[in-house]
Amino acid sequence: MSDLGAGFRYLLKGQRWVARHGKQYGFGLLPGLITLVLYAAALVALALWGEDAVTWATPFADDWSSPWLGLFRGFLTAVLFALALLLAVVTFTAVTLLIGQPFYENLSEKVDRDVSPDGHAPESGLPLWRELWISGRDSLRIVVRAALWGVLLFACGFIPVVGQTAVPVLGFFVTGFFLTEELTAVALQRRGVDLRTRLTLLRSRKTLVWGFGTPLAVAFLVPVVAVFLMPGAVAGATLMARELLGEEIQEGGSAVEGDGDVSALPQPPSGWPSPGR
Numbered sequence: 001m002s003d004l005g006a007g008f009r010y011l012l013k014g015q016r017w018v019a020r021h022g023k024q025y026g027f028g029l030l031p032g033l034i035t036l037v038l039y040a041a042a043l044v045a046l047a048l049w050g051e052d053a054v055t056w057a058t059p060f061a062d063d064w065s066s067p068w069l070g071l072f073r074g075f076l077t078a079v080l081f082a083l084a085l086l087l088a089v090v091t092f093t094a095v096t097l098l099i100g101q102p103f104y105e106n107l108s109e110k111v112d113r114d115v116s117p118d119g120h121a122p123e124s125g126l127p128l129w130r131e132l133w134i135s136g137r138d139s140l141r142i143v144v145r146a147a148l149w150g151v152l153l154f155a156c157g158f159i160p161v162v163g164q165t166a167v168p169v170l171g172f173f174v175t176g177f178f179l180t181e182e183l184t185a186v187a188l189q190r191r192g193v194d195l196r197t198r199l200t201l202l203r204s205r206k207t208l209v210w211g212f213g214t215p216l217a218v219a220f221l222v223p224v225v226a227v228f229l230m231p232g233a234v235a236g237a238t239l240m241a242r243e244l245l246g247e248e249i250q251e252g253g254s255a256v257e258g259d260g261d262v263s264a265l266p267q268p269p270s271g272w273p274s275p276g277r
Helices: 002-020 023-055 066-098 102-114 129-154 162-190 195-203 206-220 223-243
Strands: 250-252 256-257
Touching: 002 023, 002 102, 002 206, 002 223, 002 250, 023 066, 023 102, 023 223, 066 102, 066 129, 066 162, 066 195, 066 256, 102 162, 102 223, 102 250, 129 162, 129 195, 162 195, 162 206, 162 223, 206 223, 223 250
Parallel strands: none
Antiparallel strands: 250 256
């Protein structure tokens, strides 16, 4: 339970960090605003033409009598919009991070320098196009995993009682885990930690991850809130990544060493520079 509280504190610390660094916060808002506009346009289009799409996809029901035709297509339209909302929540972070890669890389590096005892931040040493490629590829893999979980949870939602109580709660924990993976990836990729190693690392501290990501998943249900919390979430995830890797965190003039154990984890691929760069 202590890890659960520690994860939530990292989320708060990230928000406090960007509040003290107004310029970084302002730049960090731009990618979220761009993503919000794109997603809002897509959802409005779905609301306007979703019923037409369902009608086109179900020609076999054209001869059904009333009220079954209306109920069937109305249900499918609602399901389509619900899945689109779920996909929007799950992918919002990935798309925002991809659009704002240079912004969030810069923000994460500044957080690292601010809390590092020696004032230095790890650097990947890779060109921007290579970082974007790795980030986009890994984000797609995470989105696919999250989508599979989403379909499974949606199906479980039809189970009486359990589907209306336990499943939504489980959904927030699952979404929180994947949000945390996306956010910590900004700092961990600079250290040469690949996706498989990141997932292993996060699974070793699930309660810490849930404490950080689950409240964020709840807040991200409101896209406007997600835009304003994103810069602080990246900052907090950078602080948490340092703990996961056992790196010192300089707070209030004293260094606090994280307790993560990475000695048994898989090593980064040879194409990556070492985290000590």
